[in-house]
Amino acid sequence: MDISELLDGLNDKQREAVAAPLGNYLVLAGAGSGKTRVLTHRIAWLIAVEGISEGAIMAVTFTNKAAAEMRQRIESTLALHSSRRLFGMWVGTFHSIAHRVLRAHYADAGLPQDFQILDSEDQLRLLKRLLKLHNYDEKMYPAKQACWYINNKKDEGLRPHQIDDMNDRQEQEWIKIYRLYQDTCDRAGLVDFAEILLRAYELFLNKPLILQNYQRRFGQILVDEFQDTNKIQYEWIRLLAGKTGNVMIVGDDDQSIYGWRGAQVENIQKFLDDFERAKTIRLEQNYRSTGNILQAANQLISHNSNRLGKDLWTEDDKGEPVGIYAAFNELDEALFVSSQIKSWLEDGGKLDECAVLYRSNSQSRVLEEALIRAQIPYRIYGGMRFFERQEIKDALAYLRLVNNRYDDAAFERVINTPTRGIGDRTLETLRQLTRERQITLWQATQVAIQENKLTGRAATALMRFVELINSLVQETEEMPLFAQTDFVIKHSGLYQMYEQEKGEKGEVRIENLEELVSAAREFIKPDEADEMSDLTAFLTHASLEAGEEQAGPHQSCVQMMTLHSAKGLEFPRVFMVGVEEGIFPSFMSVEEPGRLEEERRLAYVGITRAKKKLTVCYAESRRLYGKEERHIPSRFINELPEECVQAVRLRGTVTRAYNRFAAGQSAVNSGRVFTADDNEWKTGQKVRHAKFGQGTIINVEGSDNNTRLQIAFQGQGIKWLIAHLAKLERV
Numbered sequence: 001m002d003i004s005e006l007l008d009g010l011n012d013k014q015r016e017a018v019a020a021p022l023g024n025y026l027v028l029a030g031a032g033s034g035k036t037r038v039l040t041h042r043i044a045w046l047i048a049v050e051g052i053s054e055g056a057i058m059a060v061t062f063t064n065k066a067a068a069e070m071r072q073r074i075e076s077t078l079a080l081h082s083s084r085r086l087f088g089m090w091v092g093t094f095h096s097i098a099h100r101v102l103r104a105h106y107a108d109a110g111l112p113q114d115f116q117i118l119d120s121e122d123q124l125r126l127l128k129r130l131l132k133l134h135n136y137d138e139k140m141y142p143a144k145q146a147c148w149y150i151n152n153k154k155d156e157g158l159r160p161h162q163i164d165d166m167n168d169r170q171e172q173e174w175i176k177i178y179r180l181y182q183d184t185c186d187r188a189g190l191v192d193f194a195e196i197l198l199r200a201y202e203l204f205l206n207k208p209l210i211l212q213n214y215q216r217r218f219g220q221i222l223v224d225e226f227q228d229t230n231k232i233q234y235e236w237i238r239l240l241a242g243k244t245g246n247v248m249i250v251g252d253d254d255q256s257i258y259g260w261r262g263a264q265v266e267n268i269q270k271f272l273d274d275f276e277r278a279k280t281i282r283l284e285q286n287y288r289s290t291g292n293i294l295q296a297a298n299q300l301i302s303h304n305s306n307r308l309g310k311d312l313w314t315e316d317d318k319g320e321p322v323g324i325y326a327a328f329n330e331l332d333e334a335l336f337v338s339s340q341i342k343s344w345l346e347d348g349g350k351l352d353e354c355a356v357l358y359r360s361n362s363q364s365r366v367l368e369e370a371l372i373r374a375q376i377p378y379r380i381y382g383g384m385r386f387f388e389r390q391e392i393k394d395a396l397a398y399l400r401l402v403n404n405r406y407d408d409a410a411f412e413r414v415i416n417t418p419t420r421g422i423g424d425r426t427l428e429t430l431r432q433l434t435r436e437r438q439i440t441l442w443q444a445t446q447v448a449i450q451e452n453k454l455t456g457r458a459a460t461a462l463m464r465f466v467e468l469i470n471s472l473v474q475e476t477e478e479m480p481l482f483a484q485t486d487f488v489i490k491h492s493g494l495y496q497m498y499e500q501e502k503g504e505k506g507e508v509r510i511e512n513l514e515e516l517v518s519a520a521r522e523f524i525k526p527d528e529a530d531e532m533s534d535l536t537a538f539l540t541h542a543s544l545e546a547g548e549e550q551a552g553p554h555q556s557c558v559q560m561m562t563l564h565s566a567k568g569l570e571f572p573r574v575f576m577v578g579v580e581e582g583i584f585p586s587f588m589s590v591e592e593p594g595r596l597e598e599e600r601r602l603a604y605v606g607i608t609r610a611k612k613k614l615t616v617c618y619a620e621s622r623r624l625y626g627k628e629e630r631h632i633p634s635r636f637i638n639e640l641p642e643e644c645v646q647a648v649r650l651r652g653t654v655t656r657a658y659n660r661f662a663a664g665q666s667a668v669n670s671g672r673v674f675t676a677d678d679n680e681w682k683t684g685q686k687v688r689h690a691k692f693g694q695g696t697i698i699n700v701e702g703s704d705n706n707t708r709l710q711i712a713f714q715g716q717g718i719k720w721l722i723a724h725l726a727k728l729e730r731v
């Protein structure tokens with residue numbers, strides 16, 4: 001292989017990192033400077049030039065999607081024959097890699113062979129149940145807080161007995177809850193996300209032979225997005241690297257955005273202290289964004305203190321200024337975004353080049369509706385995920401029970417779904433038994449029946465449920481995965497239950513269930529899952545990959561996601577919406593300087609996703625969580641340099657209508673017919689038309705007699721009407 005090919009398309013600094021002699025390195029650089037690219041080329045270099053075997057390389061990425069992309073890029077860089085994959089190399093997230101280790105050594109890790117992953121929703125449900133069972137006051141000990149407490153301790157590497165209770169009663173109770181929860185999980189063979197990492201860490205710590213094995217195997221470890229590692233992840237890497245491993249980490253302190261989840265940006269500094277002769281390489285040229293976008297990002301982040309300090313420059317043109325759009329309200333904002341996406345398309349752009357970024361998932365709904373109305377396909381990345389939808393979780397719970405009858409979370413979920421006359425009282429009895437005898441719910445069921453602990457009707461219903469699960473296991477034993485999935489959905493009663501659900505919702509649910517069968521059919525067991533049954537591998541895939549990408553046809557569509565999940569990605573056209581005080585920065589963060597700076601880093605991440613064109617939007621009034629509130633633009637907008645930004649002014653009419661509204665003149669003119677002189681149109685206003693019936697104004701253009709209104713009529717579609725001719729009635 002020609003060495004120069006590996007270094008082509010890299011600048012000097014990048015080459016220095018890619019071709020560095022074996023050792024420990026920190027590549028510290030701002031957004032879009034090619035950190036991820038360096039990591040990918042470095043791996044190819046290690047294989048092609050240093051002669052390192054693929055199997056000796058472990059690369060940690062931030063998402064499973066990024067892992068797949070990295071693998072593919074390395075393969076194409078090495079120009080391997082397309083049918084050959086890099087078999088021995090491990091590329092994945094911390095969770096997927098740690099999980100793989102646990103699967104291989106489940107017994108040494110103290111887990112049953114078919115242990116299952118408990119996702120965050122299941123975890124919360126389980127905690128709710130436990131807290132209730134042990135008579136905790138919901139107000140003093142909310143399940144959410146318990147969840148947070150436990151995950152936090154695990155992220156710090158702490159088990160209940162290792163926590164200092166500081167003689168504090170409250171703390172002692174939390175420790176007790178942690179212990180209760182952990183015992184329950186252990187009995188049922190369930191591990192939550194934080195547990196995956198902690199277990200794998202403890203496994204290495206307690207079984208030196210296993211650790212040595214991995215240390216000998218993985219001489220080369222590479223980690224992307226290192227600024228967002230937490231304590232346990234850091235320690236895990238340190239343990240694994242041992243004295244002989246070589247570690248290259250890449251990161252950007254300005255993009256550390258998971259402090260609230262225990263990430264420690266100090267890990268970058270610690271790396272330099274802990275790893276022998278660790279050397280820092282800085283990259284300073286940005287290849288992603290135009291001059292204006294980059295300058296805006298640089299200026300914004302300069303408002304933070306305690307930075308490691310980096311300069312970023314670009315050879316690119318200034319490009320278009322960063323647009324700032326002051327929307328009248330959240331509907332207007334959504335319409336603006338959809339109309340801008342349309343113009344992007346008209347100018348020859350593609351849908352998947354567009355991304356809409358928001359602070360929290362709850363902001364997506366209004367945007368989704370506007371996109372649907374404009375018939376623009378979109379995908380929510382990391383939002384309401386396919387594998388998290390109610391009907392899918394129900395079906396997966398049945399499959400989990402089929403796989404492992406001791407899975408308490410799955411048992412709880414489907415014991416009475418569809419209803420089969422098993423009430424709370426019966427469940428309480430079972431739960432009681434699990435506590436007294438330290439057994440799982442499934443076992444409790446047998447005990448309850450044998451020892452006549454239930455009324456005749458409840459016992460019969462339970463017995464039927466047990467028979468149902470047993471028969472699902474027997475009947476599907478020999479089936480391929482997709483047939484098994486189909487059979488379980490059809491014979492558990494789920495399909496029939498959702499079929500009876502009226503209207504659109506029921507239909508969508510049935511479609512989703514069918515989609516699950518397709519997902520099972522398309523599922524290819526990854527090579528690391530060799531040892532697992534197809535079903536276990538599929539269930540693992542469902543819990544690990546949930547939400548990284550929406551299921552559905554691979555058509556080109558707009559990408560919608562939270563700012564957090566946009567990390568590492570890039571798009572030619574980016575919209576940041578809801579950039580208002582109280583939303584972004586979030587209401588909770590403005591009081592605390594540390595958290596405010598983390599919000600600013602999040603804004604920096606958002607801005608630096610844009611390659612060609614960025615628009616920042618805020619709404620002057622917004623209805624969120626059912627409350628309408630007036631908002632002011634985020635301080636982050638004021639922190640952008642004036643010379644790089646430009647206000648977007650589209651519709652004077654809207655602004656005027658808004659001004660009148662603000663001045664309190666927008667009287668409630670109920671039932672009045674508008675004449676030519678009336679020009680108080682505003683988006684969001686409901687009107688009635690003689691022919692089309694009731695509708696909502698979604699767009700206003702022009703003024704006076706030329707005012708045109710775009711109105712979404714119920715059941716009649718969207719129409720443009722000339723305002724003074726339309727004889728609209730306000731409702």
Ligand SMILES: Nc1ncnc2c1ncn2[C@@H]1O[C@H](COP(=O)(O)OP(=O)(O)OP(=O)(O)O)[C@@H](O)[C@H]1O
Binds near residue numbers: 009014031287570608
């Ligand atoms: N030397 C180069 N020549 C041309 N393009 C480059 C070069 N280096 C990186 N790029 C391109 O610049 C973009 C940003 O690179 P990359 O995603 O690796 O940056 P990053 O530092 O990882 O960014 P982030 O901090 O957002 O994760 C990519 O499109 C990449 O292909």
Ligand SMILES: [Mg+2]
Binds near residue numbers: 035037224
């Ligand atoms: Mg990157």
